[in-house]
Amino acid sequence: MARQTHKQSSVKKETVAPKRFVYSFFLALARALFWFLYRIRYETDPQLTIVPGPYFIVGNHVSYLDPIICAMAMRKEPIRFVSGQEIANTKMLRPLLKQFAIIEIKPFRVNFSTTKEIITSIQDGLSVALYPETQRSIAGDITPFGPATAKLIKHLKAPVVSVICHGGYLGWPRWAPSLRPGKMEVETKLLFTAEETQNMDVDSIQKRLVKAMYADDYTWQTTRRRPARFFSRKPAEQxxxxxxxxxxxxxxxxxxxxxxxxxxxxxxxxxxxxxxxxxxxxxxxxxxxxxxxxxxxxxxxxxxxxxKKGGRFESFARLEFLENVGQGQDPDHRELVGKLVLSSEGLQFLPNGEMAPIDLLIGDSPSLYCGTGQFVNLPQGDIIWRAYPKEEGYVVFLTDYSRLTWIEAQDFDRYLEADDRT
Incomplete structure (x- = not known):
C-alpha cells in the first residue's frame, strides 16, 4: 500500500497555471494602455472559433512588448509564456512573473525540463506561447532559428497558432532606449491543426513556420495606404x-x-x-x-x-565571467581586459599581459544574447563570458558573423526562397 502511494505521488507533478485574477487584471490594463499608445487592430482567423485549444502559440519576436500583445490577441484564455532566464529572474519582475507561471529557459544548456513543462502544460489544458527566434530582431527582419520548435510541434499533437505583430519593431526598435507610440496590426492565424502536425515531417513544419515568421515592419509600411507614424523626439538615437x-x-x-x-x-x-x-x-x-x-x-x-578576403575586425574589450554551465573549474580571473579579434579563423580574446589567447565559440548559434551596442555573451567551452567591446558597433559585427556562419552551415536560406514565401 505504501509502495502504491509513493508511486502515485511520483507519477506527475501538478502543472502551475497563471493566476486568473492577476492575469485578467493586467490584461485589461494592457488593452486600455496599448489602445492609447498603438491603436492596435486585431485580425483573427475565424477557424480559431471552430478548433478548440489548448494551443501552442508562436510569434515573431521584435520587442519586449511581444508577450503582452500576444496575450491581448488571445485574450479568451490564460497563456503560459516561455521566457529566457535573464528576464524571468529579473529582481523587479520576478514576483510579478511568478503570478503568470512563466516557463523558464536557460541559454547554453539542453533544456529537457523546459520541454517537459511545455508538454505537460498542453496536456493539462493550458496554452503555451514560445518565440522560435529566441532573440528580439536586431534590424527588424527574421532572426534565423533551428528546427527545435518544429520538432516540438510534431511531438505536441496540438493545434498551433501564429500571432504576428506588424508595427511592433518600429514601436520599440531593438537599438532604441524606449518605446515609440504609433500604430500596430496583429494577425492571429491557425497555423497547423493537430492532425497536420502528425501528417507533416519536421522539415515541412519548419518551412511553414519560417514563412509565418518572415515579416518586417518596413515592408508592412509600404503596403499601407499611409505609412504609420511613430512618435519619438530622437528617432535615430543609438x-x-x-x-x-x-x-x-x-x-x-x-x-x-x-x-x-x-x-x-x-x-x-x-x-x-x-x-x-x-x-x-x-x-x-x-x-x-x-x-x-x-x-x-x-x-x-x-x-x-x-x-572572406582575410580581413579582421578588432576592438578593445573587457571580459567578465558570467557563469559555468559545466562541472569543471571556474576561470582563475573573473575579469579580463584586452582585445577581441574576429577573423575567418573565428573569434579570439587577447588578454593584456602574458596570458594565453582565449578562443571563443562563435557561429554555432544564429542569435547571440546581447545588449545592442553594449555587451554580448560568448562561450569558451562550459565557461560563459560577457564581453563589453569599446566600439558600440562591434557587437553587431559578432552577431552578424555568427548569423551568417550559422545560416551557411544549416542552409537556412532554402526556407526563404521565393517559392516558399508566396
Whole structure:
C-alpha cells in the first residue's frame, strides 16, 4: 500500500497555471494602455472559433512588448509564456512573473525540463506561447532559428497558432532606449491543426513556420495606404549601434547618431530618420538606403566579404565571467581586459599581459544574447563570458558573423526562397 502511494505521488507533478485574477487584471490594463499608445487592430482567423485549444502559440519576436500583445490577441484564455532566464529572474519582475507561471529557459544548456513543462502544460489544458527566434530582431527582419520548435510541434499533437505583430519593431526598435507610440496590426492565424502536425515531417513544419515568421515592419509600411507614424523626439538615437559602416568612405564602426540624424564621424555622409522609420537624405548627402533594415543587410554583405578576403575586425574589450554551465573549474580571473579579434579563423580574446589567447565559440548559434551596442555573451567551452567591446558597433559585427556562419552551415536560406514565401 505504501509502495502504491509513493508511486502515485511520483507519477506527475501538478502543472502551475497563471493566476486568473492577476492575469485578467493586467490584461485589461494592457488593452486600455496599448489602445492609447498603438491603436492596435486585431485580425483573427475565424477557424480559431471552430478548433478548440489548448494551443501552442508562436510569434515573431521584435520587442519586449511581444508577450503582452500576444496575450491581448488571445485574450479568451490564460497563456503560459516561455521566457529566457535573464528576464524571468529579473529582481523587479520576478514576483510579478511568478503570478503568470512563466516557463523558464536557460541559454547554453539542453533544456529537457523546459520541454517537459511545455508538454505537460498542453496536456493539462493550458496554452503555451514560445518565440522560435529566441532573440528580439536586431534590424527588424527574421532572426534565423533551428528546427527545435518544429520538432516540438510534431511531438505536441496540438493545434498551433501564429500571432504576428506588424508595427511592433518600429514601436520599440531593438537599438532604441524606449518605446515609440504609433500604430500596430496583429494577425492571429491557425497555423497547423493537430492532425497536420502528425501528417507533416519536421522539415515541412519548419518551412511553414519560417514563412509565418518572415515579416518586417518596413515592408508592412509600404503596403499601407499611409505609412504609420511613430512618435519619438530622437528617432535615430543609438541607431549607430546597428548601422555602423559608412557607405561613403567605406569605414566600419564609423557612424554616429543623435536625435534624428545618423552621420559618419570621418566624412560628410549623413541620413535623417523620419517618423515612419525611413531614411531621408540630409542636405548635401544621398540616401543609398530606404531604411535601417536595407542598411543592415548591405552591412552584413560587407562584413562577409571582408572576412572572406582575410580581413579582421578588432576592438578593445573587457571580459567578465558570467557563469559555468559545466562541472569543471571556474576561470582563475573573473575579469579580463584586452582585445577581441574576429577573423575567418573565428573569434579570439587577447588578454593584456602574458596570458594565453582565449578562443571563443562563435557561429554555432544564429542569435547571440546581447545588449545592442553594449555587451554580448560568448562561450569558451562550459565557461560563459560577457564581453563589453569599446566600439558600440562591434557587437553587431559578432552577431552578424555568427548569423551568417550559422545560416551557411544549416542552409537556412532554402526556407526563404521565393517559392516558399508566396
Amino acid at each position: 541607431l549607430s549601434a546597428v548601422c555602423h559602416w559608412c557607405p561613403n568612405c567605406d569605414r566600419p564602426l564609423a557612424m554616429r547618431s543623435e536625435r534624428n540624424k545618423l552621420f559618419c564621424a570621418h566624412c560628410d555622409f549623413s541620413l535623417r530618420v523620419d517618423a515612419s522609420g525611413f531614411f531621408s537624405a540630409s542636405p548635401g548627402s544621398i540616401a543609398p538606403f530606404d531604411h535601417p533594415l536595407d542598411y543592415a543587410r548591405w552591412q552584413q554583405e560587407k562584413t562577409e566579404q571582408h572576412i
